[in-house]
Amino acid sequence: METAPPHDICPITRTLDLIGERWSLLIIRDVFYGVRRFDALQHHLGVSKKVLSGRLVRLVQEGILKKVPYQQKPERFEYRLTQKGRDLFPVLLTMMRWGNRWLAEKNEPHLHLKHLGCGEVVESNLVCSHCEKPLSPASVRAEISNSSG
Amino acid sequence: METAPPHDICPITRTLDLIGERWSLLIIRDVFYGVRRFDALQHHLGVSKKVLSGRLVRLVQEGILKKVPYQQKPERFEYRLTQKGRDLFPVLLTMMRWGNRWLAEKNEPHLHLKHLGCGEVVESNLVCSHCEKPLSPASVRAEISNSSG
DNA sequence: TCAACAGGTCCCTTTAAGAAACTAATTTGT
DNA sequence: ACAAATTAGTTTCTTAAAGGGACCTGTTGA
Numbered sequence: 001m002e003t004a005p006p007h008d009i010c011p012i013t014r015t016l017d018l019i020g021e022r023w024s025l026l027i028i029r030d031v032f033y034g035v036r037r038f039d040a041l042q043h044h045l046g047v048s049k050k051v052l053s054g055r056l057v058r059l060v061q062e063g064i065l066k067k068v069p070y071q072q073k074p075e076r077f078e079y080r081l082t083q084k085g086r087d088l089f090p091v092l093l094t095m096m097r098w099g100n101r102w103l104a105e106k107n108e109p110h111l112h113l114k115h116l117g118c119g120e121v122v123e124s125n126l127v128c129s130h131c132e133k134p135l136s137p138a139s140v141r142a143e144i145s146n147s148s149g
Numbered sequence: 150m151e152t153a154p155p156h157d158i159c160p161i162t163r164t165l166d167l168i169g170e171r172w173s174l175l176i177i178r179d180v181f182y183g184v185r186r187f188d189a190l191q192h193h194l195g196v197s198k199k200v201l202s203g204r205l206v207r208l209v210q211e212g213i214l215k216k217v218p219y220q221q222k223p224e225r226f227e228y229r230l231t232q233k234g235r236d237l238f239p240v241l242l243t244m245m246r247w248g249n250r251w252l253a254e255k256n257e258p259h260l261h262l263k264h265l266g267c268g269e270v271v272e273s274n275l276v277c278s279h280c281e282k283p284l285s286p287a288s289v290r291a292e293i294s295n296s297s298g
Numbered sequence: 299t300c301a302a303c304a305g306g307t308c309c310c311t312t313t314a315a316g317a318a319a320c321t322a323a324t325t326t327g328t
Numbered sequence: 329a330c331a332a333a334t335t336a337g338t339t340t341c342t343t344a345a346a347g348g349g350a351c352c353t354g355t356t357g358a
Binding site for chain 1: 153154156158159160161162163164165166167169170171174175178179181182183184193194195233235236237238239240241242243244245246247248249250251252253257258259260261262263264265266267269271272273274275276277278279280281282284285286288289290291292293294295
């Protein structure tokens, strides 16, 4: 990558505008883990209620989470991932791998993912969906298209 | 994923503590793009000098960027990625894909990556490094190990 | 000598975050 | 019947961080 395309049309900019602060991605991670209710999220994350409720409203508005009722009288909701939200799984997985590789302390407990298919600890690799070869910074070039074709 | 491991040992938490705010990842992205100097970064990103210099110091301290001299008299440096920094490429790539899939406006210019190997537009896929099968939320389980084995 | 450039720092105002108390509807315990 | 507990927030207040813009330093070149 050796070109610098305009900052404002970069999809990374747009993504970070939405979920690029400390809590949104952690909330999404927790919903992946199965933590779906306001109170559980608040305790598990240690985030203030004010910030949590703000983020949840935003994530629902943006279609990343949806509210699903789980009881009537009083009506209560839990938060589930939409397809748009589930699609963030690769982002979390690559962060997890990076954190484990570069930030894990020796002699500390260590969180990893086990692949149920093969039983091994997951070390995800990124491959091109067309040729299935691994992707590296040197093997790609940024381009701008008009998306009208 | 249906267990909720402790928040504080999660590698995603640690990663976001380091680079989980608006600017750090955008700076790293720009360095990938080849924008390496203070002024260029400041203009390309539209970030204040104060925030930029704070982030750069932090990223250098953490070993994600390194300062490389490119002239003497006066001595001037540019910022380059270390291996630790280059290893964030998959995080940026997955964000880019998500942004393109979910946040791109129709009729707007569109930024994507072309794979120099096969000439196609990159749509990255995540595969298990052991069995090379695609990874999905349902196919993995979070586990804690003591990393002493 | 003075402008230009790189790479910042300092000060001030606005914005966001966190902590704790307060609402509100309903159920449970005594 | 009445107090207390759940669940999911909102409101208020205080503190921390971000953003903008002026200012500073060291050097080359007109």
